[in-house]
């Protein structure tokens with residue numbers, strides 16, 4: 001994998017702009033030539049009709065506006081021909097300022113990688129960087145300059161369909177992933193295989209009340225800083241060229257018009273130099289929010305708050321000039337936004353050659369690259385979470401005679417792509433490997449595969465049950481692939497009921513009666529609830545939506561060519577009533593220890609614990625943790641503690657383990673979570689091999705946002721826990737931070 005990453009970087013065609021003038025100077029010079037209308041033009045973004053990802057405002061003047069220099073960017077224009085067509089129109093404008101083309105390249109372009117939540121389960125930062133790199137390579141070769149990714153919203157509510165787009169519930173893991181993904185997409189801006197990244201949705205969109213899409217967020221500053229902002233800060237540190245604000249309000253102020261979030265934190269405290277695009281129509285939507293009484297007020301709030309570009313609401317286009325003329329905003333404010341956008345166009349090399357991303361030969365090569373396919377398969381296998389393997393049914397023997405492959409997910413292809421896959425209209429779906437095809441590719445001549453659909457994903461039609469039972473009866477083992485349809489998690493896909501849809505669990509019950517060993521594969525974009533299955537099925541594999549190589553990757557895992565290593569990046573609840581549920585919660589004054597209920601913080605009808613905890617995932621092998629050592633047990637804030645431990649592969653297969661380090665600050669001026677992930681390492685061990693791994697505890701790992709929002713540590717006792725999951729703590733120790 002490292003080799004591929006290196007090769008791609010080496011092959012990178014980099015233009016070296018040995019400009020005599022700095023970009024800043026060129027931006028200033030261009031700005032001087034621009035009229036107010038042309039400046040405002042740069043702040044507008046229209047959609048084309050490739051993918052419509054929001055309520056469309058039909059814009060008949062698209063082409064005229066481009067020619068008149070009234071548009072800075074377009075989204076949903078795809079492919080070199082179409083982008084070239086619009087860029088040619090832009091070249092007819094007075095100042096010939098090139099357009100930026102943005103697109104939601106969320107988890108791959110043509111080669112589709114696992115959905116981001118699945119990738120997060122790999123905890124493999126270089127794999128995620130590579131998948132973003134490949135997505136960027138393919139997108140950039142297809143005329144795209146800018147992806148609206150990564151989505152770095154921390155999400156603790158699986159009812160929210162957009163959890164599939166992010167890195168899950170944990171801030172530490174999410175922060176590392178945000179950094180890796182931005183680096184992956186952007187490489188070095190200006191290279192021909194790089195696209196601008198866009199950290200979204202700024203901010204705290206993942207905290208939408210009730211997990212309901214586009215809903216309000218009511219959040220303390222402390223939570224904002226501690227839980228939701230760090231991945232955004234990591235995106236700034238990684239050099240993210242752009243940010244996107246969010247649909248939600250925060251404490252009554254829409255993010256789009258939120259000065260505190262954008263102007264004070266992002267552009268102020270963090271000194272961010274990129275630009276901020278609104279979310280689709282979100283400037284105009286401030287009217288519907290009940291925040292801005294008309295378009296003029298919406299534009300005023302958005303531009304003063306720091307939203308630089310208006311995606312698809314036409315509000316800036318229609319009102320900014322009036323605001324300047326009435327002297328409610330200064331031209332300098334507009335200039336600042338324009339300069340941020342122009343700077344990126346210069347950095348991308350578009351002024352040297354506006355068509356440099358429009359090369360059809362390069363597009364063809366990038367979209368037919370077997371190295372990309374290979375990487376997609378490897379990354380996908382790393383994302384599969386083994387939830388149960390009680391009777392060691394897995395890995396399957398390659399000598400197995402007859403395998404029944406049952407379920408609504410077995411044969412369809414598109415389903416493996418999940419939500420937010422790029423829909424390439426001119427490319428057929430033959431390149432997507434279905435689960436059936438993956439198994440066919442894997443098994444030899446002596447293995448017979450039998451198929452039955454069993455039932456649909458939704459609905460209550462049991463007509464297919466009997467065929468499934470018959471097929472199961474003829475087999476040595478049953479593979480049952482069930483779950484969510486590709487568009488049941490995603491934008492605008494909040495669900496109040498996150499149980500396995502339809503009658504799929506009933507099908508499992510029927511198949512159980514055959515007495516055959518059953519392996520349940522669950523395909524989904526979010527944590528689902530499947531208690532009966534979890535309690536009664538010996539073998540469960542959570543496959544998420546794995547992308548175009550899903551079939552091959554799943555077969556690799558089932559037959560042991562890849563030993564599963566992924567761990568859950570989100571807590572799996574027992575019931576919707578436990579939501580929001582997350583491992584790093586605070587303690588109460590009356591915690592329920594050992595499920596004690598009377599006058600304890602608990603539910604009387606359910607345990608507090610999740611069905612599957614954060615950080616959980618099995619392997620075909622087993623690991624023993626031992627020999628925990630701390631270099632000292634008392635440290636000052638300017639010192640460090642080295643933590644070391646041994647991990648041994650005690651099972652029968654080579655395997656990878658994700659070793660997790662959690663801390664708890666025992667007493668503090670503000671109560672601290674019962675444990676917080678503060679580091680992890682993914683290591684590979686041969687059978688019988690022992691490796692010593694080391695972590696370093698420094699003051700940053702002990703710090704938190706106090707009442708004054710200062711990020712500081714406080715002297716006192718800390719518990720240190722080393723776990724194979726957030727609940728499976730294998731080794732413990734403690735230390736003291738001295739005053």
Ligand code: BGC
Nearest residue numbers: 053054104148200279280491
């Ligand atoms: C989504 C964004 C997306 C944009 C453009 C919006 O509805 O919230 O995440 O980037 O549409 O497609």
